[in-house]
Amino acid sequence: MPADVEGIAEQVFSALADPTRRAVLAALAAGGPATATDLADRLPITRQAIAKHLTLLANAGLVTAEPGERRRVRFRLQAGPMQVAQQFLAAMSRDWDRSLGALTEHLDRSIGGQDE
Amino acid sequence: MSFPDRIERTVDVAHPPEKVWAALTTAEGLSSWFGQKVTIDLRVGGAATMSWTDGPTVEMRVERLEEPTVFGYTWQIPGLPKDDPRRTYVEFTLERAGSGTRLTVVETGFAQLPTEMVRPNYDDHTSGWASELGELVSYLDAG
Numbered sequence: 001m002p003a004d005v006e007g008i009a010e011q012v013f014s015a016l017a018d019p020t021r022r023a024v025l026a027a028l029a030a031g032g033p034a035t036a037t038d039l040a041d042r043l044p045i046t047r048q049a050i051a052k053h054l055t056l057l058a059n060a061g062l063v064t065a066e067p068g069e070r071r072r073v074r075f076r077l078q079a080g081p082m083q084v085a086q087q088f089l090a091a092m093s094r095d096w097d098r099s100l101g102a103l104t105e106h107l108d109r110s111i112g113g114q115d116e
Numbered sequence: 117m118s119f120p121d122r123i124e125r126t127v128d129v130a131h132p133p134e135k136v137w138a139a140l141t142t143a144e145g146l147s148s149w150f151g152q153k154v155t156i157d158l159r160v161g162g163a164a165t166m167s168w169t170d171g172p173t174v175e176m177r178v179e180r181l182e183e184p185t186v187f188g189y190t191w192q193i194p195g196l197p198k199d200d201p202r203r204t205y206v207e208f209t210l211e212r213a214g215s216g217t218r219l220t221v222v223e224t225g226f227a228q229l230p231t232e233m234v235r236p237n238y239d240d241h242t243s244g245w246a247s248e249l250g251e252l253v254s255y256l257d258a259g
Contacts, residue, residue, distance in 0.1 A: 005119065083196075090194045091120040091226035094204075099150060100127045100221065106149035107131045107139060 005084055011060040012085040020045055021053050028063065028077040035072040121227035126220045133210040133217045137184035140208055164189065172198075185210050193226070202228050 015021050023043050028034060031042070036054055040047035054075050057063045062081055068074030129136060139145035146154040151166030151174070160181050167173035180188030187210075190203035204225035211218040 009119070086195050087193070087226055087228070088119055090196070090204075091123060093194050094123060094223060094226075096123060096125045096221055096223070100125055100219070102149040103136075103139060103219075104127060104129050106145075107129055107135060110148065 008061075008081045008084045009088060011062065012081050015057055015060060015062050016085070018053070020049060021057060024050060024053055024057065025062070025077060028075060029079075033066070033068075033074045033076040035068050035074050037072065119227050121224060123223045123226070124220065126218060128213060128216060128218050130216045132215065133184040133212055136210055136217045136219055137187070140187050140210075141181075141183075177203075179205065180207065193228075 015025065023045065024039060027039055027042055034042075036047050036051040039045075039050045039054075043050065054063060054065075058065050058075065060081075062078055063075045064078055065073045065075055139149065141156070141158055143154040143156050146156065146166065152169055153167045154165070156162065156164035156176075156178070158178060158181070160178055162178040164176040164178060165173055166176065174191055176189045176191040178187075178189050180186050186207065188205060188207040190205050192198070192200070193202055193204055196202065202225070204223050206221065206223045209220045209222075211220075
């Protein structure tokens with residue numbers, strides 16, 4: 001595993017901790033690359049606030065800036081870093097405690113009487 | 117490193133390994149506690165599926181089969197796309213403990229890093245999509 005995984009995870013989770021940034025990322029995921037103005041039309045957030053968050057997200061490598069129409073900067077979601085966070089969440093969401101509890105209950109319920 | 121690669125749990129159950137084995141390796145057993153609909157081709161390399169009424173169907177592959185002590189399979193990682201090739205490996209070990217069984221489950225492989233997260237590869241991927249959409253638009257425009 002590359003050494004910068006922790007750094008990537010930190011950036012992703014910091015980005016996701018803020019509701020405005022979550023809204024911006026969700027909008028880019030749902031609708032594809034967009035300018036700050038496009039996003040301000042779609043979200044109940046001012047263009048200035050969106051631009052500030054987009055700059056922060058771009059510095060963290062979670063979105064990339066590219067030339068858009070009418071000399072506006074368009075932002076594109078970079079899903080790669082999100083997958084690092086997803087790996088982490090995958091381990092958290094594997095619920096062996098519940099599954100093994102269900103297995104124990106199943107064994108006790110269905111065949112317990114035959115074993116003793 | 118705070119990324120967990122390995123999950124391990126041990127439970128003691130008051131039933132012999134043969135009973136536990138059946139619960140782990142048969143469609144009937146598995147559907148009683150694990151999945152809701154289960155199919156399993158019980159041989160090394162055999163395919164198995166588990167599905168839940170309001171969830172996805174999970175595809176599994178039997179990897180180790182040493183009745184009644186070791187059952188191992190690989191399956192998809194939660195949250196990744198269905199066509200993602202990465203898998204975690206799950207291994208159940210059954211040890212006779214008195215009249216019961218000590219059951220250990222170990223799941224490994226969560227720390228596999230997506231190779232496509234490396235930016236150049238990722239950019240290939242996204243620009244590939246953009247150019248494919250571009251080709252579609254050109255095709256439609258031409259028609």
